[in-house]
Amino acid sequence: MNPLRTVGARLSLALLGVVALVLGLVYLIVVPSLKSRLVDARLNDLSHARKALVAEYEQQPNDPDFFSNAAASTNARVLLLSVVSQSPTLVTPIQSSLPGRSAEAFTNDPVASLSARTSQLERGTVSRSNGEFAEVAIPMPKRGEILLLAAPLHDALADVSAVQRRMLLAGGLAFVVALLVGYGAARLFARRIRRLERAADRIAGGHFDEQVADRSADELGELARAFDRMRTRLAGLDHARREFVANASHELRTPLFALGGFLELLEDEELDDPTRREFLDTMAGQVRRLTKLADDLLDLSKLDAGRLHVENQEVELGSLAAGAVDEFAGVARSLDHPLEYAANGAAIARGDPQRVLQIVRILLENALVHTPPGTPVEVSVRRTDGRAEITVTDGGPGISDEDRAELFERFYRGESTKASGSGLGLAIAKEFAELMGGGIQLDSKPGRTVFTLVLPAGKAIPQPEPEREPVAV
Numbered sequence: 001m002n003p004l005r006t007v008g009a010r011l012s013l014a015l016l017g018v019v020a021l022v023l024g025l026v027y028l029i030v031v032p033s034l035k036s037r038l039v040d041a042r043l044n045d046l047s048h049a050r051k052a053l054v055a056e057y058e059q060q061p062n063d064p065d066f067f068s069n070a071a072a073s074t075n076a077r078v079l080l081l082s083v084v085s086q087s088p089t090l091v092t093p094i095q096s097s098l099p100g101r102s103a104e105a106f107t108n109d110p111v112a113s114l115s116a117r118t119s120q121l122e123r124g125t126v127s128r129s130n131g132e133f134a135e136v137a138i139p140m141p142k143r144g145e146i147l148l149l150a151a152p153l154h155d156a157l158a159d160v161s162a163v164q165r166r167m168l169l170a171g172g173l174a175f176v177v178a179l180l181v182g183y184g185a186a187r188l189f190a191r192r193i194r195r196l197e198r199a200a201d202r203i204a205g206g207h208f209d210e211q212v213a214d215r216s217a218d219e220l221g222e223l224a225r226a227f228d229r230m231r232t233r234l235a236g237l238d239h240a241r242r243e244f245v246a247n248a249s250h251e252l253r254t255p256l257f258a259l260g261g262f263l264e265l266l267e268d269e270e271l272d273d274p275t276r277r278e279f280l281d282t283m284a285g286q287v288r289r290l291t292k293l294a295d296d297l298l299d300l301s302k303l304d305a306g307r308l309h310v311e312n313q314e315v316e317l318g319s320l321a322a323g324a325v326d327e328f329a330g331v332a333r334s335l336d337h338p339l340e341y342a343a344n345g346a347a348i349a350r351g352d353p354q355r356v357l358q359i360v361r362i363l364l365e366n367a368l369v370h371t372p373p374g375t376p377v378e379v380s381v382r383r384t385d386g387r388a389e390i391t392v393t394d395g396g397p398g399i400s401d402e403d404r405a406e407l408f409e410r411f412y413r414g415e416s417t418k419a420s421g422s423g424l425g426l427a428i429a430k431e432f433a434e435l436m437g438g439g440i441q442l443d444s445k446p447g448r449t450v451f452t453l454v455l456p457a458g459k460a461i462p463q464p465e466p467e468r469e470p471v472a473v
């Protein structure tokens with residue numbers, strides 16, 4: 001990757017940019033205002049001193065020490081200039097505190113010329129070959145003369161340049177510190193991002209063992225914790241998938257193995273007819289079991305893939321339950337179970353009639369298969385507040401607490417189950433019920449087990465049903 005495109009480089013550059021901007025702004029705001037304040041202060045000093053100087057000069061205009069004394073007290077050059085021409089305004093020094101010919105540099109001084117023109121006190125700064133000066137020019141009462149006070153600014157400007165230098169130095173230092181801190185912080189940050197990237201690659205590769213650890217409380221820490229939650233969830237799903245495949249292949253292998261054995265036995269030519277018939281019946285049973293298993297596995301795979309569509313329509317539960325009871329009447333009789341539909345009203349639910357029937361079949365089959373012969377089984381329907389229910393009740397020995405905790409898990413078979421089911425019925429029933437916005441409730445004690453399919457109630461008001469005789473088997 002281009003090093004300038006890394007998060008680290010971008011963060012460092014952003015930090016440098018911010019530092020440079022702040023320093024530039026401070027420099028632009030502080031330095032000019034500092035300079036103008038110092039110059040103003042010098043000009044104000046000269047302006048304040050002028051009254052006393054003018055008064056002193058007027059009292060003793062011929063005092064030979066006036067200019068040197070005034071220069072010492074104001075710390076400025078003091079000159080008297082005479083106006084030699086008004087238009088253009090030309091002034092020339094006639095007396096000063098300066099030695100020799102150095103006063104000639106003030107000939108036609110711009111501040112003094114301005115004062116001569118306006119006849120007012122004027123102030124300003126003038127640059128000369130020997131430096132910059134703050135000047136105050138005062139028109140004297142005797143016409144044609146200007147008193148000029150010119151204070152060199154080199155001390156004040158030296159202070160400004162010292163501040164300028166220090167600011168540049170501090171700026172340079174801040175720049176280096178920002179570069180180092182920014183680079184260090186960005187490297188730390190980038191290292192944590194790379195650690196997360198490696199963790200994501202590991203998870204994508206199906207390795208869920210290593211924890212994604214970042215204990216910080218910031219957003220990256222949050223992201224790492226979300227990654228770790230995802231890892232745990234995916235590990236769980238992966239485990240469930242492997243277990244499912246192992247269970248499913250085991251369940252498929254058992255009947256196939258039995259079928260293979262019977263096929264070999266049937267090859268024996270000396271087998272008498274009744275035994276051959278018995279073998280064929282058992283084989284037909286294994287084929288039924290295989291078909292049911294294949295159907296169940298298909299349903300589960302569709303449920304897992306979210307491809308299973310359920311209708312959402314009005315379902316009249318009474319007639320549906322009665323139909324299921326009729327369907328199971330033969331099996332119930334052969335297993336010696338009294339089976340009846342208790343017609344105690346009507347209930348309309350919202351759901352998929354095919355799936356509701358499939359759930360009732362699962363519950364009915366369980367009640368007939370997992371209870372001892374002679375156990376009565378009863379199916380009924382009812383409507384409560386906003387819900388419609390089908391109940392399958394049996395008088396069997398009940399379900400233990402250990403079984404109850406895992407009953408709706410895939411491939412779970414009760415400890416005491418003798419029947420050769422696959423343990424998928426209740427898992428499928430539960431998922432179908434939930435898909436229709438309902439659920440399955442279990443209430444069991446020795447002598448009475450009740451499975452209830454709860455569904456959202458339909459809106460239609462059911463027509464009163466003609467009394468139906470219990471289907472006694």
Ligand SMILES: Nc1ncnc2c1ncn2[C@@H]1O[C@H](COP(=O)(O)OP(=O)(O)OP(=O)(O)O)[C@@H](O)[C@H]1O
Nearest residue numbers: 366367370412413414417421422423424425426427
């Ligand atoms: N009415 C019931 N009375 C007692 N035990 C029951 C009853 N219904 C279910 N069980 C227990 O719950 C277990 C799980 O039932 P489930 O319907 O999921 O699987 P299965 O009946 O064993 O196999 P499958 O339905 O896939 O053929 C059963 O093995 C059984 O131990």
Ligand SMILES: [Mg+2]
Nearest residue numbers: 366421425426
């Ligand atoms: Mg079952």
